[in-house]
Amino acid sequence: xxxxxxxxxxxxxxxxxxxxxxxxxxxxxxxxxxxxxxxxxxxxxxxxxxxxxxxxxxxxxxxxxxxxxxxxxxxxxxxxxxxxxxxxxxxxxxxxxxxxxxxxxxxxxxxxxxxxxxxxxxxxxxxxxxxxxxxxxxxxxxxxxxxxxxxxxxxxxxxxxxxxxxxxxxxxxxxxxxxxxxxxxxxxxxxxxxxxxxxxxxxxxxxxxxxxxxxxxxxxxxxxxxxxxxxxxxxxxxxxxxxxxxxxxxxxxxxxxxxxxxxxxxxxxxxxxxxxxxxxxxxxxxxxxxxxxxxxxxxxxxxxxxxxxxxxxxxxxxxxxxxxxxxxxxxxxxxxxxxxxxxxxxxxxxxxxxxxxxxxxxxxxxxxxxxxxxxxxxxxxxxxxxxxxxxxxxxxxxxxxxxxxxxxxxxxxxxxxxxxxxxxxxxxxxxxxxxxxxxxxxxxxx
Amino acid sequence: xxxxxxxxxxxxxxxxxxxxxxxxxxxxxxxxxxxxxxxxxxxxxxxxxxxxxxxxxxxxxxxxxxxxxxxxxxxxxxxxxxxxxxxxxxxxxxxxxxxxxxxxxxxxxxxxxxxxxxxxxxxxxxxxxxxxxxxxxxxxxxxxxxxxxxxxxxxxxxxxxxxxxxxxxxxxxxxxxxxxxxxxxxxxxxxxxxxxxxxxxxxxxxxxxxxxxxxxxxxxxxxxxxxxxxxxxxxxxxxxxxxxxxxxxxxxxxxxxxxxxxxx
Numbered sequence: 001x002x003x004x005x006x007x008x009x010x011x012x013x014x015x016x017x018x019x020x021x022x023x024x025x026x027x028x029x030x031x032x033x034x035x036x037x038x039x040x041x042x043x044x045x046x047x048x049x050x051x052x053x054x055x056x057x058x059x060x061x062x063x064x065x066x067x068x069x070x071x072x073x074x075x076x077x078x079x080x081x082x083x084x085x086x087x088x089x090x091x092x093x094x095x096x097x098x099x100x101x102x103x104x105x106x107x108x109x110x111x112x113x114x115x116x117x118x119x120x121x122x123x124x125x126x127x128x129x130x131x132x133x134x135x136x137x138x139x140x141x142x143x144x145x146x147x148x149x150x151x152x153x154x155x156x157x158x159x160x161x162x163x164x165x166x167x168x169x170x171x172x173x174x175x176x177x178x179x180x181x182x183x184x185x186x187x188x189x190x191x192x193x194x195x196x197x198x199x200x201x202x203x204x205x206x207x208x209x210x211x212x213x214x215x216x217x218x219x220x221x222x223x224x225x226x227x228x229x230x231x232x233x234x235x236x237x238x239x240x241x242x243x244x245x246x247x248x249x250x251x252x253x254x255x256x257x258x259x260x261x262x263x264x265x266x267x268x269x270x271x272x273x274x275x276x277x278x279x280x281x282x283x284x285x286x287x288x289x290x291x292x293x294x295x296x297x298x299x300x301x302x303x304x305x306x307x308x309x310x311x312x313x314x315x316x317x318x319x320x321x322x323x324x325x326x327x328x329x330x331x332x333x334x335x336x337x338x339x340x341x342x343x344x345x346x347x348x349x350x351x352x353x354x355x356x357x358x359x360x361x362x363x364x365x366x367x368x369x370x371x372x373x374x375x376x377x378x379x380x381x382x383x384x385x386x387x388x389x390x391x392x393x394x395x396x397x398x399x400x401x402x403x404x405x406x407x408x409x410x411x412x413x414x415x416x417x418x419x420x421x422x423x424x425x426x427x428x429x430x431x432x433x434x435x436x437x438x439x440x441x442x443x444x445x446x
Numbered sequence: 447x448x449x450x451x452x453x454x455x456x457x458x459x460x461x462x463x464x465x466x467x468x469x470x471x472x473x474x475x476x477x478x479x480x481x482x483x484x485x486x487x488x489x490x491x492x493x494x495x496x497x498x499x500x501x502x503x504x505x506x507x508x509x510x511x512x513x514x515x516x517x518x519x520x521x522x523x524x525x526x527x528x529x530x531x532x533x534x535x536x537x538x539x540x541x542x543x544x545x546x547x548x549x550x551x552x553x554x555x556x557x558x559x560x561x562x563x564x565x566x567x568x569x570x571x572x573x574x575x576x577x578x579x580x581x582x583x584x585x586x587x588x589x590x591x592x593x594x595x596x597x598x599x600x601x602x603x604x605x606x607x608x609x610x611x612x613x614x615x616x617x618x619x620x621x622x623x624x625x626x627x628x629x630x631x632x633x634x635x636x637x638x639x640x641x642x643x644x645x646x647x648x649x650x651x652x653x654x655x656x657x658x659x660x661x662x663x664x665x666x667x668x669x670x671x672x673x674x675x676x677x678x679x680x681x682x683x684x685x686x687x688x689x690x691x692x693x694x695x696x697x698x699x700x701x702x703x704x705x706x707x708x709x710x
Contacts, residue, residue: 207634208679232679433552434553437460440460441462444462444463444710445679
């Protein structure tokens with residue numbers, strides 16, 4: 001075994017050590033493959049990429065070369081903050097024989113709670129690539145400041161009152177063409193905030209009389225369709241204004257949806273969108289005759305849906321359980337800071353920055369002045385029900401730090417979160433398997 | 447989703463949830479296997495029959511840890527060749543333990559470990575009481591269960607168990623058992639299951655005893671065929687029948703069972 005003592009410039013709280021393990025394996029090589037390939041796997045010591053307390057933070061890199069020739073060059077790694085600020089970097093010479101494998105251990109000493117990007121770079125004779133990972137350190141200690149406007153509560157109270165003044169005029173239309181032997185599908189229509197018509201899909205299992213409800217709220221301009229996947233719940237999927245089959249009046253493309261009336265908090269698109277979610281809940285509560293168990297309604301959403309789910313659970317205590325994945329817009333001010341370091345902008349600041357660039361008079365102060373009414377983080381303390389959240393550590397849309405800031409502000413201690421280390425703006429099947437069990441546990445469902 | 451027949455085996459029950467399973471078992475034998483495994487015709491008029499009612503309760507203490515307990519009420523009739531009949535009735539051995547889910551494989555398969563204690567609920571000093579061994583005992587069990595691999599079947603589940611049980615008496619017995627069960631749904635509410643059980647009971651006391659409740663040194667292989675029907679998400683029933691085609695120093699037993707499974 002070969003050890004390298006690597007000297008480094010200590011940068012406040014970071015240090016790292018690199019250990020090269022001996023090459024032991026020789027892999028079969030395709031003789032006709034003149035180029036070859038390099039397979040690099042970077043595994044965090046803790047499978048979920050989350051380290052707590054005194055956990056040793058380390059990665060094991062398994063490198064396998066199928067090149068015909070020995071590969072030589074540099075191995076570098078850089079650790080940066082969410083904002084892209086380097087906190088540690090190191091490098092060493094690296095070589096790997098033809099058709100063989102090697103392991104590297106990289107140990108990191110970090111103290112401050114947060115999320116860190118670690119890029120492993122191999123610059124070799126015929127191979128040049130970077131493996132990017134993110135790890136979290138004590139994420140439940142991540143703090144953030146709430147920027148809740150003084151009249152936040154009264155603003156939403158007034159908004160809810162305006163919603164209440166709109167007669168829902170519910171219509172429940174059975175769609176036999178979409179129904180099956182085991183599921184009845186209904187198209188549901190209702191009037192929502194500003195007297196706008198919105199629609200949703202209600203799917204009721206035929207095998208039973210009373211069911212808990214899976215209330216799903218949509219991602220960013222994503223059309224929700226009848227959810228036929230679950231036999232044990234009534235599924236209600238609402239298409240908020242401008243989504244799916246609720247585009248009669250609001251029909252805006254993804255590039256402009258979240259900047260619609262962004263300069264006026266009273267007219268901002270999400271004022272109506274948030275109320276659409278509450279109107280959907282009104283519908284469920286007023287239709288227990290359809291077999292809806294109103295004592296067991298959980299709201300779920302991913303991305304924008306995660307934000308909508310938080311807001312719905314915050315504003316309406318009839319929601320008993322909340323599950324969300326990668327909640328968009330969380331801690332919007334911090335998202336602004338983090339996204340500033342991106343080489344290419346992504347949702348949501350891709351739209352916000354484009355809008356800002358097109359209007360000289362529009363300032364970020366003005367943006368935040370409005371968006372503070374809509375930042376789901378400001379709703380988080382009002383959530384009192386059990387919560388499950390899933391995050392992807394490589395997510396740029398909803399940086400893990402922003403999601404954890406929101407999570408840490410939730411007004412309940414009955415909450416859990418799951419980290420999916422190799423996911424970007426999504427979680428994995430394993431998360432949903434756990435979510436399924438978690439909800440059954442909360443509702444005591446067999 | 448259909449409830450697995452042996453839901454109370456390797457599957458975690460689930461935090462704060464209860465599983466209640468009243469069941470009835472019938473065991474009957476007339477013929478027997480001798481010490482070399484040869485089948486011996488029973489004496490005319492001789493037979494052993496055991497009826498038992500069992501109450502199994504499981505409670506999920508956490509996502510991984512379950513508390514389980516089982517109490518049987520046994521009624522048995524041992525008809526001897528001379529025309530005498532020995533009848534026993536009463537509570538049998540209390541079985542109580544903890545089951546811990548060691549590993550879950552993507553929430554699809556589960557590896558669990560169970561430790562249990564056994565305590566006689568009848569008068570241990572009554573020599574005529576044949577409701578069990580009259581001794582305390584302990585059992586450890588390793589269980590692996592879950593969905594069948596998709597490469598084998600698109601639906602269905604399995605449960606495998608390896609257990610070791612020891613009764614604290616100089617004659618033991620010590621018992622090792624290995625079981626494998628496969629369940630396969632044939633409709634949304636109906637399923638069939640096949641369980642194969644091999645049990646080896648080892649003791650210095652080699653005497654043949656027709657009473658399976660306190661026979662000591664024997665072994666058998668027992669396949670059981672089950673049919674399950676789900677009435678609701680919280681209530682299922684299973685009806686089973688079994689036969690003992692292979693054995694050593696034990697009865698050629700056959701019988702059946704009825705289990706009611708309540709998930710609360």
